Amino acid sequence: TQLLEQSPQFLSIQEGENLTVYCNSSSVFSSLQWYRQEPGEGPVLLVTVVTGGEVKKLKRLTFQFGDARKDSSLHITAAQTGDTGLYLCAGVREYGNKLVFGAGTILRVKS
Amino acid sequence: ETGVTQTPRHLVMGMTNKKSLKCEQHLGHNAMYWYKQSAKKPLELMFVYNFKEQTENNSVPSRFSPECPNSSHLFLHLHTLQPEDSALYLCASSQDSRYSNQPQHFGDGTRLSIL
Numbered sequence: 001t002q003l004l005e006q007s008p009q010f011l012s013i014q015e016g017e018n019l020t021v022y023c024n025s026s027s028v029f030s031s032l033q034w035y036r037q038e039p040g041e042g043p044v045l046l047v048t049v050v051t052g053g054e055v056k057k058l059k060r061l062t063f064q065f066g067d068a069r070k071d072s073s074l075h076i077t078a079a080q081t082g083d084t085g086l087y088l089c090a091g092v093r094e095y096g097n098k099l100v101f102g103a104g105t106i107l108r109v110k111s
Numbered sequence: 112e113t114g115v116t117q118t119p120r121h122l123v124m125g126m127t128n129k130k131s132l133k134c135e136q137h138l139g140h141n142a143m144y145w146y147k148q149s150a151k152k153p154l155e156l157m158f159v160y161n162f163k164e165q166t167e168n169n170s171v172p173s174r175f176s177p178e179c180p181n182s183s184h185l186f187l188h189l190h191t192l193q194p195e196d197s198a199l200y201l202c203a204s205s206q207d208s209r210y211s212n213q214p215q216h217f218g219d220g221t222r223l224s225i226l
Binding site for chain 1: 115117151152153154156201203209211212214215216217218219220
């Protein structure tokens with residue numbers, strides 16, 4: 001069992017559609033990060049959330065940290081082909097000292 | 112100039128070869144990391160260096176040998192690898208590994224294939 005479970009594993013949608021991907025755990029996290037990894041490149045940090053219930057927006061991307069700090073979601077509005085990539089969540093457990101990663105959600109946006 | 116540079120980008124080697132992966136960061140960071148990325152699995156942390164000192168070895172087999180001559184450079188020496196070692200190897204850096212919630216900056220990885 002992975003500490004951070006991401007769902008779905010794979011998502012294929014048409015350009016213009018909305019989508020949500022999830023990052024869930026049974027553990028409490030002091031912070032969660034979301035990264036996007038495009039094909040042939042390394043992960044790039046999108047956002048860090050640290051407060052339960054926090055919502056952050058990055059253009060068409062909306063990130064939410066659960067009230068209990070055990071889960072997070074990423075919502076994309078009107079997806080574009082440039083959103084294609086692997087979305088990774090990563091977090092530091094409360095009282096922990098390591099950044100742990102989920103297995104990621106592969107998003108494919110078709111034109 | 113890109114923040115974290117990894118070379119080579121692709122490497123094919125036999126099980127008896129010796130090769131090295133190189134990582135260089137131009138961000139002024141003090142911590143550097145090696146990760147292994149395999150399909151459908153979370154990133155696996157392999158090694159961590161902070162201020163040139165190794166602070167973490169995540170039960171990595173001895174056929175992988177890291178080297179950190181200074182805070183800007185990190186190497187991964189490979190010897191007698193197995194087919195299951197084929198993966199994308201990612202290098203990352205951050206300001207200080209004692210603060211785990213700091214963002215990590217990744218290179219584009221070395222795609223390693225073991226024949």
